[in-house]
Amino acid sequence: MRYLLLKHYRGGPTPTVDFAPMDQWTPAEVDAHIQFMRDFATRLEGTGEFVEGQALAPEGAFVRYDGEGRPPVTDGPFAETKDLIAGWMVIDVESWDRAVQLAGELSAAPGPRGEPIYEWLEVRPFLTEAPTVAE
Numbered sequence: 001m002r003y004l005l006l007k008h009y010r011g012g013p014t015p016t017v018d019f020a021p022m023d024q025w026t027p028a029e030v031d032a033h034i035q036f037m038r039d040f041a042t043r044l045e046g047t048g049e050f051v052e053g054q055a056l057a058p059e060g061a062f063v064r065y066d067g068e069g070r071p072p073v074t075d076g077p078f079a080e081t082k083d084l085i086a087g088w089m090v091i092d093v094e095s096w097d098r099a100v101q102l103a104g105e106l107s108a109a110p111g112p113r114g115e116p117i118y119e120w121l122e123v124r125p126f127l128t129e130a131p132t133v134a135e
Contacts (some may be wrong), residue, residue: 001126004123005088005122005123006088006121007088008122013089017118019115026112029110029113040105041053041089049098049102064072096125105120
């Protein structure tokens with residue numbers, strides 16, 4: 001079963017550790033955090049559990065269909081994505097318990113001073129079939 005692990009800039013339960021935003025970390029701290037993420041993904045590639053992962057840039061826009069011509073575009077507000085979601089990882093594992101175990105490990109990525117940040121990660125299963133509609 002596939003699961004989405006969402007990394008958030010903020011939101012979710014109260015953080016266990018209060019740390020500065022990544023744009024205030026030293027270059028070495030950012031490098032260590034990113035290397036941890038790469039090493040984690042490489043380990044899961046070895047077990048066949050890694051599907052993909054990406055960090056997101058802060059830029060973005062809302063777009064929607066508005067008939068013929070250029071669709072309207074706005075740069076926010078992004079209360080549910082741009083301001084919150086830092087990136088994601090897709091894993092393919094045997095069970096919910098394994099997904100939770102891996103999210104817990106990923107939560108220990110280093111932050112300032114090399115200390116684990118204990119961030120909350122959102123774990124969401126992929127929809128495997130269309131939902132049933134009751135009338």
